[in-house]
Amino acid sequence: MRSPPGMSAAEFARVVAExxxxxxxxxxxxxxxxxxxxxDAFSPFLHExxxxxxxxxxxxxxxxxxxxxxxxxxxxxxxxxxxxTGKNLGYGGSAPAYSGSVVVDLKRMNRIIEVNExxxxxxxxxxxxxxxxxxxxxxxxLKVWIDCPDPGWGSVIGNALxxxxxxxxxxxxxxxxxxxxxxxxxxNGELLRTGMGAIPNAKTWQQYKSGCGxxxxxxxxxxxxxxxxxxxxxxxxxxxxxxxxTVSLSRYADLGPMVETLNYLENARITAGFPDxxxxxxxxxxxxxxxxxxxxxxxxxxxxxxxxxxxxxxxxSPELEAYGIKAGIPYxxxxxxxxxxxxxxxAQWQAAQRHFxxxxxxxxxxxxxVSMPIDPAKADAYHEPELGVPSLRAFSIGxxxxxxxxxxxGHMWFSxxxxxTGEAIIEANRVFSEAxxxxxxxxxxxxxxxxxxxxxxxxxxxATPVTEDPATNKRYRxxxxxxxxxxxxxxxxxxxxxxxxxxxxxxxxxxxxxxxxRFHETLKDAIDPNGIMSPGRYAIWPxxxxxxxx
Amino acid sequence: xxxxxxxxxxxxxxxxxxxxAAGCLPTGERAALRVHASAxxxxxxxxxxxxxxxxxxxxxxxxxxxxxxxGVVAIRGDITELWSRDLEPKWRTGGGAIAGLTSARxxxxxxxxxxDQWMRVAIRTEHAMxxxxxxxxxxxxxxxxxxxxxWALAAEDWAQKxxxxxxxxxxxxxxxxxxxxxxxxxxxxxxxxxxxxxx
Numbered sequence: 001m002r003s004p005p006g007m008s009a010a011e012f013a014r015v016v017a018e019x020x021x022x023x024x025x026x027x028x029x030x031x032x033x034x035x036x037x038x039x040d041a042f043s044p045f046l047h048e049x050x051x052x053x054x055x056x057x058x059x060x061x062x063x064x065x066x067x068x069x070x071x072x073x074x075x076x077x078x079x080x081x082x083x084x085t086g087k088n089l090g091y092g093g094s095a096p097a098y099s100g101s102v103v104v105d106l107k108r109m110n111r112i113i114e115v116n117e118x119x120x121x122x123x124x125x126x127x128x129x130x131x132x133x134x135x136x137x138x139x140x141x142l143k144v145w146i147d148c149p150d151p152g153w154g155s156v157i158g159n160a161l162x163x164x165x166x167x168x169x170x171x172x173x174x175x176x177x178x179x180x181x182x183x184x185x186x187x188n189g190e191l192l193r194t195g196m197g198a199i200p201n202a203k204t205w206q207q208y209k210s211g212c213g214x215x216x217x218x219x220x221x222x223x224x225x226x227x228x229x230x231x232x233x234x235x236x237x238x239x240x241x242x243x244x245x246t247v248s249l250s251r252y253a254d255l256g257p258m259v260e261t262l263n264y265l266e267n268a269r270i271t272a273g274f275p276d277x278x279x280x281x282x283x284x285x286x287x288x289x290x291x292x293x294x295x296x297x298x299x300x301x302x303x304x305x306x307x308x309x310x311x312x313x314x315x316x317s318p319e320l321e322a323y324g325i326k327a328g329i330p331y332x333x334x335x336x337x338x339x340x341x342x343x344x345x346x347a348q349w350q351a352a353q354r355h356f357x358x359x360x361x362x363x364x365x366x367x368x369x370v371s372m373p374i375d376p377a378k379a380d381a382y383h384e385p386e387l388g389v390p391s392l393r394a395f396s397i398g399x400x401x402x403x404x405x406x407x408x409x410g411h412m413w414f415s416x417x418x419x420x421t422g423e424a425i426i427e428a429n430r431v432f433s434e435a436x437x438x439x440x441x442x443x444x445x446x447x448x449x450x451x452x453x454x455x456x457x458x459x460x461x462x463a464t465p466v467t468e469d470p471a472t473n474k475r476y477r478x479x480x481x482x483x484x485x486x487x488x489x490x491x492x493x494x495x496x497x498x499x500x501x502x503x504x505x506x507x508x509x510x511x512x513x514x515x516x517x518r519f520h521e522t523l524k525d526a527i528d529p530n531g532i533m534s535p536g537r538y539a540i541w542p543x544x545x546x547x548x549x550x
Numbered sequence: 551x552x553x554x555x556x557x558x559x560x561x562x563x564x565x566x567x568x569x570x571a572a573g574c575l576p577t578g579e580r581a582a583l584r585v586h587a588s589a590x591x592x593x594x595x596x597x598x599x600x601x602x603x604x605x606x607x608x609x610x611x612x613x614x615x616x617x618x619x620x621g622v623v624a625i626r627g628d629i630t631e632l633w634s635r636d637l638e639p640k641w642r643t644g645g646g647a648i649a650g651l652t653s654a655r656x657x658x659x660x661x662x663x664x665x666d667q668w669m670r671v672a673i674r675t676e677h678a679m680x681x682x683x684x685x686x687x688x689x690x691x692x693x694x695x696x697x698x699x700x701w702a703l704a705a706e707d708w709a710q711k712x713x714x715x716x717x718x719x720x721x722x723x724x725x726x727x728x729x730x731x732x733x734x735x736x737x738x739x740x741x742x743x744x745x746x747x748x749x
Contacts, residue, residue: 029668037665041658087662094665107666131634153663380628390634395659396627 001030002055004078004100012055015076019058019102022068027108029057038086038103040093042410044477044500048470052095052499054081057103063185063229069104070227071189073532080104081534082227084126084158087151090413090463090498091162097499097536098545104227107155113230114206117142120235121180121206126157126228130390138376144235145388147172152390157231161221162496165453167385169272169339172236173453176221181205183230184220187528192216192226206232222496223520224534225527239339242387243349244273244368247356248330252316256422257359258332263420265336266455270351273337274386275452281324281331282315282447288335288383291396305329314429315447335367337386342371408465412476412501414443414483415461416492418450425450428460428492435486439479459495477501484508499536506539521546594717594747595640596620598650598660600627603743605677608709609651616713620646629656633663641667647749649673649716651709654744664748673719673747675703675712695719712745719747 003012019028029035038054045051060066073080081101086094094103110127115137122133122144130148133156137144147166149159160175172178181195192198194217197205209215219225249258258277265271276286283301285293301309305327308320324331336352338345349366356362374387384391416432418424429447436443443462450458464476481504484494488508497505509516520540524531531542597613599606601624613622620640623632640646641664650657654676661671673691680686687703689696698718702711 033670034668037668037670041662085666089662131638135634151659153659380630384630390630391628392630392633392659393628395629395655 002032002035002053002100004055004102005098007076007078011076012078015072015078016056018072018076019056019069022072023058023060023065027059027061029059035103038083038094038105040089040095040498042089042093042412042466043095044412044466044473044480044498046409046466046468046470046473048473052092052097052099054096054103055100057105059105059108061108063109063183063191066104066106066109066185066227066229067189067191070185070187070532073102074188074530077530078102078532079535080227080532081537082106084155084161085129085153086158087154088158088162088164090411091496092498092500095499097502097534101535106227106229109229112136115140115142115144115235116206117144119207120144120237121232122156122235123181123206123230123232124156125230126155128156129153130156130159134388134390143238145172145238146235146390147175147178147388148385148390149175150383150385151392151394152385153392156233157228160231160233161228163221164496165459167274167383167453168236168388169274170266170269170455171272172234173274174455175233176218178234179217179231180207180209180234181232182217182220182228184226184228186226187530187533191229194220206234219523222538224537224540225523226533236339236388239341239345239372241342241345241372242273242337242339242368242370242374243345243366244335244337244386245349245352245364245366247334247336247352248363248365249332249334249359250321250325250330250361252321252331254359254361255332255425258334258356259420259422259425261355261359262334262336262452263456265352265355270348270355271336271338273339274335275337276335277449277452278333278335279315279331279447279449280333281309281320281329282312283309284447284449286333286335287451288386291393294396302327309446312446314426314433330363337368408463409468410466411463412466412480412498413461413496414464414480415459415495415497416487417454417495418458418460418492420452420456420458424458427490428458431486431490432460432462432483435483436479439475439482441476441479441483443483480504502537503539594618594649594719595646596636596648597622597713598625598629598632598648598652599623600625600652600656600743602626603651603653605709605743606651608707609712609745612710613649613713616717618649618717625652625656627653627656629659633660637663641669647747649713649719649745649747651712651743651745654742657744657746660746660748669748671746672749673699673716673745675699675745677708677743677745679742691719716745716747719749 003009016028016030035054035056038057043051058069060069079098079101081096082104083094084106107127109125111125112128112133113123115122130146130152133146145168147168149164149166160179163176166173166175181197184192186192195211196202196208198211220228262275276288278284278286283298305323308323311317312320338348353364379387379389418428441464443464448460450460453459464480467473480501484504493508494505506517524540525543531544535542535545595618597618599610601607610622610624625632637646673695676688678686689699699715702708702715705711
């Protein structure tokens with residue numbers, strides 16, 4: 001049996017016995033083969049002693065049991081690391097930020113407490129996955145959609161607390177923003193409800209987010225201030241129709257006006273569906289077709305096109321542009337989508353075309369025109385998450401195919417937020433591709449496109465591979481940290497990262513001599529004086545470990 | 551007994567008897583199996599193979615003759631339907647050990663989902679493509695299981711022999727050991743695949 005740092009085996013055995021009394025013996029895991037299930041499948045420390053690993057795991061089934069576990073940990077100063085389902089591969093998985101922590105596995109807390117169709121909301125526990133919620137809704141024929149990431153195997157609460165994103169409409173794609181109300185076990189074991197939930201017998205917990213007074217919810221995301229045991233979410237009423245169309249543009253200089261127009265249309269809610277930007281001329285697919293390209297390859301390309309592409313800089317050369325115009329291959333292709341009554345989405349599509357038509361040569365095509373509800377069996381004809389349908393198809397990405405001859409052992413997501421402008425797309429490509437080349441990291445394609453999960457910003461989501469070779473992984477880890485710092489120098493920061501990089505990322509958020517981090521630490525000392533809750537998560541270390549870890 | 555222990559014991563008591571009935575093992579292996587054959591219980595739930603790959607199709611065809619309570623299912627990379635309609639409800643209620651031959655990414659997905667029920671990969675063999683139409687196998691399993699699988703992996707038609715060999719995995723539980731076999735076999739697949747038992 002492994003033990004937490006600084007704790008003898010005998011002392012830890014007494015703690016384990018207390019955990020067993022609290023949650024039942026079958027739900028405390030100390031054997032290596034059980035604890036190894038909590039290793040990060042994509043750990044960048046593959047085959048290295050520094051891999052972050054747990055000492056044990058405990059799986060409570062109720063909020064009361066969570067409170068008991070936390071109180072035991074407080075008495076014995078045992079570090080805990082709560083997870084919901086631990087499926088955030090590429091961002092750390094279920095492995096703790098501080099090796100030797102006891103994982104608090106919440107997947108047995110999988111009750112869907114309520115789906116309120118009239119209010120279009122749900123109240124769930126952390127073990128509820130997107131599949132669970134989707135099937136619950138489908139079985140009851142409720143007219144609401146979930147918004148899920150891709151793959152959709154993770155926890156609704158866990159993804160929201162990690163501030164993940166999805167693919168339906170702008171109101172729901174930001175999973176933390178679409179939550180409404182939390183129940184939290186604090187590090188001292190006390191139970192707290194936020195928003196209107198702070199009123200005993202609250203009638204509007206999932207209707208009004210902020211309650212009265214300071215709105216605390218944000219401090220329980222990407223943090224270590226408590227264990228969220230219930231969370232409310234707003235759901236999207238099932239639309240009557242879905243329309244998706246493309247806007248194709250032929251010149252490199254069209255990128256800026258295209259983004260400006262998209263921003264206006266989205267901010268004005270003329271389009272609200274997931275905007276997906278591709279560059280056919282740069283052989284860059286829309287996100288929704290990544291799996292297809294991986295399985296069957298990209299559209300065929302002439303030798304001339306391939307040659308021009310290889311000599312282009314930042315995705316551009318006059319010759320490449322001329323070739324694209326001659327061959328009818330768009331430089332940029334924006335997928336815009338609309339959800340609502342058929343007559344409304346048609347009108348929105350018309351309005352969108354009118355705005356994009358101000359860009360010379362813009363061409364338009366309807367890709368999908370779908371009446372809802374869609375037959376779930378036919379959902380795989382689309383990028384399912386854009387229709388609120390969870391999928392595991394993302395795992396065909398990375399399979400060995402002729403177009404992907406050497407799949408990696410995993411990846412670390414490098415995901416900086418950049419401004420929503422055409423200039424920022426090009427500048428980020430310049431900065432990161434130059435840096436990746438110098439660092440010899442296989443990060444960027446010749447030209448990469450950002451994603452539009454959130455309103456008013458872009459995010460690049462780039463996979464740094466994890467290999468079988470520790471020396472290569474070490475080089476990539478160091479390179480990854482340099483990329484984070486380089487991004488920071490340009491005013492860009494990561495939205496989320498794995499524990500091994502959390503200090504590097506938070507170091508970028510350094511305004512006024514790291515005032516934000518110092519405030520986090522002030523909160524940590526006040527809320528969790530024994531430092532038991534997820535020590536080190538997002539670089540928030542308890543006082544006792546702060547000096548040695550920074 | 552927690553869900554995982556239930557699952558493992560069900561697997562242990564079940565597969566052995568049917569594997570003997572299949573009559574597809576060396577004499578010594580059959581004798582060893584008979585020791586376990588008297589125990590009754592659930593069977594290996596399902597065989598899974600990825601029909602995109604010739605070797606996996608051979609595996610799938612052979613699996614039709616191997617013992618399982620839920621039969622054989624072909625996938626094409628994506629396991630969404632298999633998992634959400636079949637494995638997830640089965641695993642949630644306990645049991646449902648599966649064997650398969652798929653891409654490594656598919657196994658990664660299944661392995662992560664199996665963790666939700668504290669199930670794990672008990673046997674893993676990576677079938678690595680080498681130059682010159684050869685393939686090497688890297689097996690991680692318990693020592694008894696390694697001994698029983700070696701004959702299958704050394705054969706030219708290893709993919710066809712694997713289902714019967716995997717179906718003898720009642721004592722697959724325990725510390726895993728590694729073994730590399732080959733490169734001795736003719737290539738039967740254009741891809742690097744992985745075979746497994748999740749229990």
